[in-house]
């Protein structure tokens with residue numbers, strides 16, 4: 081066990097991290113709108129991300145309606161379908177998940193969990209949100225631009241992305257998408273630098289890196305990765321923008337379109353794929369690592385047991401983060417790569433399974449003989465483990481070149497990544513909201529609505545995505561608006577498609593219960609008190625709930641132990657907060 | 673509120689040296705880089721991220737240089753200056769590089785004098801750096817104009833692969849933007865030194881954070897980085 085009890089000779093060093101001089105808001109505007117308080121910024125980020133996420137949800141309904149009942153909805157033309165697919169994918173991955181995990185949970189939890197008063201540069205942090213909002217607005221604008229949003233697929237592969245055959249390719253769609261991504265990256269960088277520096281340089285006394293809750297480790301590592309991965313996307317976007325607007329040929333080979341020779345020539349479409357996936361694969365872990373971290377904390381708290389193998393968990397996060405930079409080309413097995421490269425990337429891909437499996441084992445071992453409370457957050461955390469394992473297993477299939485080649489671009493891939501990076505992280509987000517909502521508002525979310533929401537979402541997600549594996553295995557390609565009478569497609573696929581659509585609609589509407597719960601509980605939720613889950617980490621030990629600007633009142637907390645002292649024998653309670661010096665008396669250990 | 677020694681120069685506790693010291697710092701509480709302030713740490717991490725951007729640009733350039741089917745223009749001719757009767761290959765670029773590298777020297781001097789609290793000399797060197805930087809940008813503008821009048825466009829040029837113009841304008845433009853921002857911030861820092869903001873710890877406009885002479889050093893980190901990047905652009909684009 082790590083740092084379980086402070087030793088008698090443990091001395092907490094004197095403060096070397098200065099007090100943050102907070103900017104104290106003077107008006108309503110600077111308190112609630114242009115706020116520099118990370119907690120307000122977090123809520124702004126989360127609110128915006130969820131709002132745009134709802135758009136993506138509606139788009140998924142439209143797609144499912146078309147797939148389930150082809151020909152019924154005349155307004156869903158093939159072009160419209162491509163646009164829905166593209167915007168759905170991009171919004172979900174970037175504008176919802178990335179923004180919510182890093183901008184939302186990162187902002188809320190990092191300063192509280194490491195015992196800081198705020199992010200190190202609150203003003204830049206505030207700018208980050210407003211730039212993000214601008215990116216979202218530009219994205220939304222593309223829905224209203226002439227020609228509509230881009231339909232290039234969320235991967236935006238050239239040359240098709242900027243040709244006239246693709247919706248938005250020769251109109252505003254693709255331009256607005258690229259500009260929005262560039263703005264997003266700029267905004268994210270402002271926030272990301274803050275999160276990283278706050279973790280490495282802004283911790284409170286006694287908070288060593290190896291005492292941080294895994295949530296912080298997950299978000300921190302993901303942010304570092306994002307700061308190194310987004311540059312590739314940034315460059316790809318700039319180059320494609322030039323190809324589209326200036327007529328350069330970075331990604332464009334010589335082309336004949338509708339019998340006409342285009343003025344492009346000599347560019348490399350594969351270059352785009354490399355840049356995109358050098359960003360794209362780490363991106364998968366940028367949304368997965370925060371989820372890993374959060375889920376570890378949920379499980380430990382709600383099973384009243386210390387996390388199993390804390391050190392291993394930390395190293396697994398870091399190793400996964402590092403490895404994920406050398407696997408990107410497993411998304412390009414069918415791009416005509418040299419087989420040796422395929423071999424290399426398949427190997428690195430499969431190696432990632434090791435630290436990932438370690439994490440799964442450790443979660444299970446944490447649960448083992450724990451005092452499991454099936455609270456709503458715990459239900460979501462457990463559902464995450466199951467779902468993640470599920471998606472991880474199909475990942476092993478797709479990681480192998482020979483298996484991937486026939487499965488590539490089928491609904492099997494769609495099922496795989498929805499399990500592993502769609503459903504799994506979303507389940508964690510729900511769990512985390514149920515878990516931390518009491519800290520943010522002082523009230524509990526309604527339990528009964530929560531359970532209803534959980535079961536419909538969990539069972540429904542499997543109803544949607546399990547059959548999709550089969551649909552993919554029989555060869556139904558992805559991004560096809562309709563299947564027609566292709567002979568190789570058995571009748572069962574059509575029935576399943578209708579079934580999936582109905583399930584998707586039900587799951588979608590269940591989310592409205594969740595939204596209602598959030599607003600309803602603001603007023604009518606049960607009073608939560610400061611620490612309803614009896615958790616150890618610092619955010620639950622704030623003097624006031626919800627924590628005010630500056631978080632800690634007069635004095636920042638001093639940390640004596642790791643975040644996982646649950647059910648310690650002989651302790652007065654079944655949890656010992658991180659700032660509790662038990663078994664020592666306070667003043668003795670505080671001496672510098 | 674505790675006395676703020678943000679820059680860490682006050683914190684000089686005996687620390688182990690070498691790898692043991694590194695391990696001890698990372699195992700400690702509060703902060704991992706014991707002598708770096710928040711601002712400095714943030715600048716370093718930003719520069720790391722920016723390194724990835726420039727690397728991607730350069731790798732992209734190398735890739736299209738390989739993928740294009742037309743010959744690459746001969747850079748020593750394209751970038752030659754025609755003076756009198758003779759062509760001087762890469763003359764302008766040599767001068768630009770010299771100017772920029774010199775500006776790194778003046779920047780380092782500015783940092784040194786800033787820590788000695790010698791405001792007058794600091795300002796002189798900051799302004800020198802800014803002038804050299806502006807000269808660099810000016811010469812870059814001259815070079816762009818020259819190439820544009822000779823018919824180089826992002827989508828074509830008279831001598832061969834159209835990717836030549838595309839990568840040239842993109843990469844030097846992105847770098848030139850960095851230099852331009854650097855010059856603007858140099859002027860701001862110089863102004864703040866002149867007005868004594870760093871002596872009084874006046875709050876910055878953007879960060880609302882107290883000023884400190886360390887800001888000159890942070891400015892320097894950025895400036896040296898921009899110079900370093902130029903060395904790579906020079907080597908990969910002009911010399912290759």
Ligand code: HEM
Nearest residue numbers: 140143165166169172173233234235501502558559560584
């Ligand atoms: C209610 C839940 C969801 C449903 C019903 C759903 C449905 C779909 C459908 C039908 C497609 C298009 C398949 C095709 O024709 O190729 C799709 C694509 C996609 N979805 Fe979802 N989805 C959901 C949630 C998510 C989430 C949470 C994510 C976040 C990672 C996500 C990410 C994507 C991506 C990246 C694509 C690929 C877009 C492309 O091919 O360009 N989806 N989804």
Ligand SMILES: [Cu+2]
Nearest residue numbers: 361364408411
């Ligand atoms: Cu991948």
